Amino acid sequence: MKKKFTLIMYFLTFSAVFSQENTTSKPEDTEVWSPKPPIVIPSNESRAPSDAIVLLDGSSLSKWESTKDASGPKWILNSDSSMTILPGTGSIQTKEKFGDVQLHIEWKSPIELEKTGQNRGNSGVFLQKRYEVQVLDNNSNDTYSNGQVASIYKQSIPLAMASNKTGEWNSYDIIFHAPKFDPQGNRIKKGTITVLHNGILVQDHYELEGTTEYIGQPKKVAHGEDSLELQDHGSEVSYRNIWLRKLNE
Template sequence: MMRKTIIAALAALTITLSAFAQKDEFAGFYKGTVEAKKCYPTTSCPDVYAEVYRGPNQKYRLRLLPVIMSRCDVFYDLDNLEAKDGKIEFKGASKAYDLKGEITPKEIVAEGFVHGKNPAKLKLERMEIVPPTLGQKAPEGAVVLFDGKNFDAWRHGDPNIPVNWTLKDGVMTVRPAIKEGKKRIGGSIFTKEKFGPFKLHLEFMMPGYYDKLGQARANSGVIVGDYEVQLLDSFGTEGLWNECASVYRQVAPLVNASTEPGTWQTYDIIFKPAVLENGKLVKLPTFTVWHNGVLVQKETEIAYKTSLFPDKGAEYRHSGEPVSIQLQDHGDLLSFRNIWLQKL
């Protein structure tokens, strides 16, 4: 029975690996212009952006937006699109536009009407978003937590188990926890050193679990002591309190700054622990977070420890003591590189 369990676990891992082996060729952001008579939404600016999202069953969604990584209105929203022969053809009316066109991995071209009567032509090109701190080297005096060579700065949650995440080409990838007899493989990892206030730089890549939704769509977290900044494939979502760059189940990000799965993304996180005087809390801990260079949490107060049940937060007592940083194993194969920290 144990042997069958191990084989089943490894088979599941193989399926998971194959599920994101290839980055989707259409999913991502596009940018271009609209040629049309001056009318809303083209009155002030002819620029237009597109977001192509892939969901379950190889179905796609196309949205046209005035800007990306912002809580803005949507000008066009067409779902249940299918790829065939290297392109996605679309036709239909939605919100401001009635369009017919096609999406390729390089561009989107369409013709139609704005508000049903004004002829319009659109052409957008695929965007490659490079976060401003991507590849940034650790400054002098910084604590290097991962430089692609080893796990020396990390420990397993169980002191008897070594860190055995996958390490390849300077990248470490979550190895989900399984049991092999009495031996555990994989699991969350923690920094050996504990830290007070700090600024953390971390680069991560989401696998493309295109047939999953919500919290099953590539889940992990950067957990500082008891407080979590969520990691999740949230490309194309609203940016809720349990999605990427949220203070998990407490505060949603200011905007959703996620890029598509298979791209390298960045977190730059400033953490300040709670301040206590004579054992009395005088200042809550805070996170300031930049996701892909976009400010998504600004001195956000953390009211209680991360929990699925926030109503229990009133029972929590902050300590203000130095803490370890955890990279969470949530069963999904996220990858990490270039992790360093500056003590503040």
């Protein structure tokens, strides 16, 4: 009987407290008014958001340099506001270095159906010059899955194949968070990459094992902010409308 009485009293006490909390709480008790997010004017199909750093708008290649030396890029600036790789002149990189970013970039493969596998429409978007999102023409062109279009090269197979027809423009929207290292150079947090290919989620917050290597395993060498690099792999791939937003400031 005593145990039953104790349980009844506990239930009545809990009910009273619960009822009191419900009657005294107000909606504004859980409203947060500060800080307020900054206002950013969204982009349309041809313009970058108001807080973006525009890396290519078709007017010049002034934001870029050759990876071979300190000279300007040898790639071709086209009348349609795009630029095209001039094979053999080397990859290019941004003069400015970046950490965590939201990147928008559009690319188009050339029509070179005589080539197959990794030789057709091959280029790459290298975040911090170390982590590659593959650019490749895989339309009716098979290759290894962790090296196909929209893969994190040799690390992560894309969740879908979302390419437009060969010769048409594609877009990548990439969210990149750089890896973190302690003062001794030990990695304490993996970097991550999310990729939308033509609006389709193809890499979902993938945790990088290290650098994306052509031969061998990923490397975990400490580094800081670095350039965005676009690869010359011998194909006349074109790029346009490149912009990014810094996420760590």
